[in-house]
Ligand SMILES: Nc1ncnc2c1ncn2[C@@H]1O[C@H](COP(=O)(O)OP(=O)(O)OP(=O)(O)O)[C@@H](O)[C@H]1O
């Protein structure tokens with residue numbers, strides 16, 4: 001009788017379904033665990049009177065009252081807001097101007113500038129800050145030159161200096177977002193304005209610029225949030241002048257200070273997380289509201305470029321000066337400093353060439369270890385990371401898993417967590433949970449923290465590609481008899497290969513640059529390039545710092561060039 | 574026989590019911606169309622059969638094989654239903670060649686090796702794409718992709734073949750060919766087929782039976798001729814063909830004839846046996862009724878002709894459609910559409926509405 005077939009079918013279904021479900025639950029629980037790991041010890045510590053591993057600890061609310069009634073805390077918070085606000089404004093102004101000049105006008109040198117301007121996107125802010133001290137610091141090459149020859153002087157170790165460097169570091173975010181938006185915009189919108197009698201400049205101001213609003217608002221919030229948690233630039237440029245921002249304040253409380261005030265650290269961390277959570281939610285709201293501005297149109301017709309006339313060369317000179325002084329010179333300075341014994345404008349660098357600095361970082365075991373570790377984390381951790389992020393994105397967007405919305409929330413949640421705070425949270429988790437204490441001082445601890453910190457970015461890179469694949473392709477496989485996991489393996493993952501490769505390269509670069517999560521976590525044996533640079537800098541060793549920075553720049557440059565040239569990897573847009 | 578039986582199928586999105594208590598039986602080996610306007614729930618119905626959509630309520634089975642029975646909390650995953658499906662965008666896997674697309678679905682059904690190769694070449698031969706096996710989907714034209722999609726859907730000899738608007742991405746000419754071709758293929762393989770379309774010409778030309786849907790409900794399920802000649806609901810009468818409606822009042826019923834008074838046109842005679850449900854017997858004198866006629870059945874009288882059911886009226890608008898002219902005649906009772914082979918003479922037309930072509934439109 002055939003009835004048996006239909007009676008048997010449900011049992012078979014439940015069994016097979018459970019494999020898919022099991023995997024989906026696994027992804028969900030693992031993500032939840034990883035993301036919530038660093039949160040709870042901070043909450044716990046904030047209401048304890050002693051360090052959370054101290055057996056004599058007891059509950060108290062004193063930490064909150066102590067921090068929140070401390071005028072220094074409020075002063076630092078106010079200064080951080082000022083720093084982030086001005087950095088954002090400057091970055092937006094420069095980034096938008098550059099994008100419009102390069103995409104929409106006949107300024108000479110457009111092609112060259114557009115690749116140079118994006119450079120800071122691939123460089124660690126720590127490296128950029130070091131570069132600036134080499135060139136523009138109190139003893140920097142150009143500072144000394146300008147002081148002696150032109151009688152000019154400036155102080156890089158100041159709020160102004162920090163803002164300029166941070167703005168240059170963040171400017172590519174606005175630039176790339178505006179370029180993408182300008183290239184996507186429907187040229188017919190501009191044509192319509194021209195035909196209606198609107199002059200070219202007026203079209204630019206009243207049609208083109210307003211269309212950039214979503215890109216500008218999106219990058220404004222991104223920059224504002226990132227600069228609040230930015231550690232490297234305030235650390236390198238602010239510490240010598242005793243200018244403290246929230247990130248350096250946390251660093252001082254938790255790492256560099258003589259005694260560590262655990263309770264205060266936890267409270268400041270909570271304040272920071274709440275602040276950033278609010279901003280991230282606001283960003284979601286605003287970007288959602290701005291959707292109506294997006295016009296994607298026929299790309300066949302390119303709008304005419306705006307003729308700059310007599311302003312062509314002066315504007316090109318301005319853009320050239322910003323790029324050369326702000327980006328090229330500091331990076332070049334790092335290479336020169338790394339390979340000379342003494343960097344001064346009055347000494348021919350060729351006469352003091354030396355490999356000493358490179359010898360130090362390659363031969364001293366502690367420094368060599370950090371290079372090897374960084375490469376290991378970037379290569380292997382990047383691969384594990386991108387695979388995990390792809391699974392999260394596929395479960396979120398391509399399954400009927402009941403908690404997929406929750407999973408998406410979890411994947412994006414670390415955005416609200418400054419990397420520095422994430423590091424503290426992981427450290428305390430490792431301290432508290434007995435079984436996993438052994439992981440604490442290993443590279444695995446660092447890798448896990450890196451993956452969790454970059455989860456929102458990786459998820460955000462893979463998701464658009466997942467969403468671009470027509471759902472009919474996986475439906476066709478399901479109807480043809482494939483399980484959900486089979487569909488992932490045979491249809492979705494193979495189709496995602498280019499996106500996964502781009503994501504992998506992006507993670508590789510991020511992991512190689514990353515330092516702030518590791519600051520609290522690293523131990524002898526698990527140093528990475530970034531933490532070693534900060535250690536060496538605190539010991540006052542600019543030569544080896546530059547050598548390490550040079551190594552980092554070269555590795556990233558090689559990876560970017562190879563992945564673009566040979567694998568056609570797209571790293572932005 | 575393994576008929577497809579759908580009982581009380583319901584699928585709601587929030588408060589809106591995309592499919593509302595739909596019951597349908599498709600005899601084994603038949604080709605049926607789900608026809609209806611956009612958003613009426615055709616795709617949702619098809620996806621419930623395929624297992625891509627979870628119905629809130631209902632039962633679906635093929636022969637003894639129960640795929641959905643919400644009463645027993647049974648909803649089979651799509652991969653366990655053993656079906657074949659062709660999607661609107663064809664959904665060929667772009668990273669596999671034509672051959673690999675077919676081999677993959679066969680492998681999923683545990684058909685491999687020589688048997689798989691034999692089936693692949695047989696089916697590609699059947700769809701006339703024998704030499705295209707090594708190509709990737711993007712190297713094929715839309716029509717060829719469509720045929721590969723069909724080949725992929727039937728190569729595993731599935732229980733049912735499901736097609737969701739498979740022709741809507743093709744141009745008019747290829748579409749015509751694909752119609753006859755799909756139908757011929759279906760008859761050759763003898764597979765029970767559900768075809769979703771919003772194109773009535775397609776449904777009428779291809780199907781053994783048509784299920785007309787609107788707002789998630791099944792309005793009529795019958796052969797194409799029945800649907801056309803005896804629409805069961807007002808919606809079907811309006812949706813299928815080009816129909817004109819004239820408002821009038823019932824005068825009387827005499828034997829096999831019914832008389833209806835239509836203002837400005839006069840008395841119209843129509844056959845009583847073309848009324849739905851035969852309820853006209855019970856209807857009272859002077860009851861408001863709607864008389865309907867297909868535009869191709871309206872005749873223009875030149876010179877002498879019948880005098881019953883004729884009237885004169887001016888043409889209020891005309892459109893040239895190549896093969897014919899469409900004219901509109903406005904009357905207080907409603908607008909009448911008609912077709913002629915050449916342009917209508919200026920001025921008034923004398924029109925004849927044959928009694929056997931007129932019918933009383935269903936009231937709902
Ligand atoms: N996932 C969903 N969520 C909410 N509403 C849905 C969803 N899918 C379908 N609907 C709604 O259900 C109704 C039926 O949709 P369905 O796709 O079945 O229409 P259709 O008859 O196939 O139309 P078309 O000819 O345009 O393809 C529509 O009103 C649609 O908006």
Ligand SMILES: [Mg+2]
Nearest residue numbers: 615616617737
């Ligand atoms: Mg549809």
